[in-house]
Amino acid sequence: MYHLKVNNQYNFKADKKGDDLIINGEKVAADMKQINASSWHILNHLESYNAEVVSFNSAEKTALVKVNNNLYTVTAKDQFDLLLDQLGLSTLNGARVSELKAPMPGMVLKVFVDEGSEVKKGDNLLILEAMKMENIIKAPADVVVKSVKIKPGDKVEKNQLLILF
Helix, strand or coil: CEEEEECCCEEEEEEEECCEEEECCEEECCEEEEEECCEEEEEECCEEEEEEEEEEECCCCEEEEEECCEEEEEEEECHHHHHHHHHCCHHHHHCCCCEEECCCCEEEEEECCCCCCEECCCCEEEEEEECCEEEEEECCCCEECCEECCCCCCEECCCCEEEEC
């Protein structure tokens, strides 16, 4: 079961049972034909709809969907997200981040940010090589870089301070 919020104001409960789509407890008898990887043509109650997923963020479970040239922002929460909300743990993601430490020992190959850089959550910060694998370390939140403590070629140990925010 998913709880969907459309344009931050309309709420729906969606579930799939076998091939059936259930919205707010009622089976939807729509005829849906997938046109390509992100587009569908839908017939429901003798009305035609062209739907396209414009963008999708799996980490945040959000999508921008265009239906008959109207854009809708859809946010989904599954049972685990709802449980975290009930336990008051969903706000932990918004905690203030002040530093980035090395998740493993390795060698810094490239640093993408400088002091004063504004980065968004998920932006690339650096590449850390560990066990002959290149690992891209991403920003944990929207932050401003205060200080970069490493440079390309540096060898780092696990939990060594890399960047201050």
